[in-house]
Amino acid sequence: MRVTAGTDVQRRRWLQWAGVCSLGGAAAAASSASVPVPRIVASFSILADITQALAPAGAEVSALVGPNADAHVFEPTPSAARRLAAADLVVTNGLGFEGWIERLIRISGFRGTTLVASRGLRPRMAGRGLDPHAWQDLANARLYVANISAVLQQLWPQQAPEIEQRRLAYLAQIDALDRQVRLWLQPIPRERRRVITSHDAFGYFGDAYGIDFFAPQGWNTDSEPSAAAVARLIRQIRDQGVRALFVENISSRQLVAMIAKEGGVQLGGSLYSDALSGAQGPASTYLKMFEHNARALAEALARAA
């Protein structure tokens, strides 16, 4: 994924403009005007990667909340506002995930198209609110792909055939991965499929693949878990024999490590919940992230069995 800082975009555009002027040729101006570079901003790294996979070649796609960062507690910066202002399209998750986005769009002066990628999805409930982590189910990813590719084709009709090819190729990868995940989990008895993570981000994954996830924090990360919630998890580890505990890339490992120690079990490793890893990490794209999580879960549950 090419993540471009706002200042670089502006500098490059200025240079392009300066270049066109210095050439002074109508042909150069016409060719740069006839193929405008799509400028797309997604709210967080996972959505930026899915969008990049579908966007026509040459599109500039960037994420407001980058790899390994927590979108729940993101505080928009002036540079985020400038990046939005220069974009043609903003892609958000919706379902209350980006509580900060509407205000940011308003103050940035953004005049382009806004897409809520989860549009039309049937959300699961988490406590009293909606669970926003819908990307943790590959069936929902298919809907994200449909929504994103439709708006890309609408905005850049000249590149519609290329976008369509990318859409079909990406859907084929999603389907292959879904079959693989089901094969990995198949040998694990349903009653053993219990996992603890830092925050409640895997409800959709659990519904799709038959795993019960427990977490000391709710679906949001903006508050500390209660002592009662932590004590309840430690009891669950002992009483129900939960053997698989994971930290997340966006959360501190301290709390889950403490729960693991109190419960007398080993940590199963890291899961990627709300953000990708860096380019060198095991979850540098959405599909790699999903594959990494599924494999790590299957291995930890198999060890626990």
Ligand code: ZN
């Ligand atoms: Zn989350």
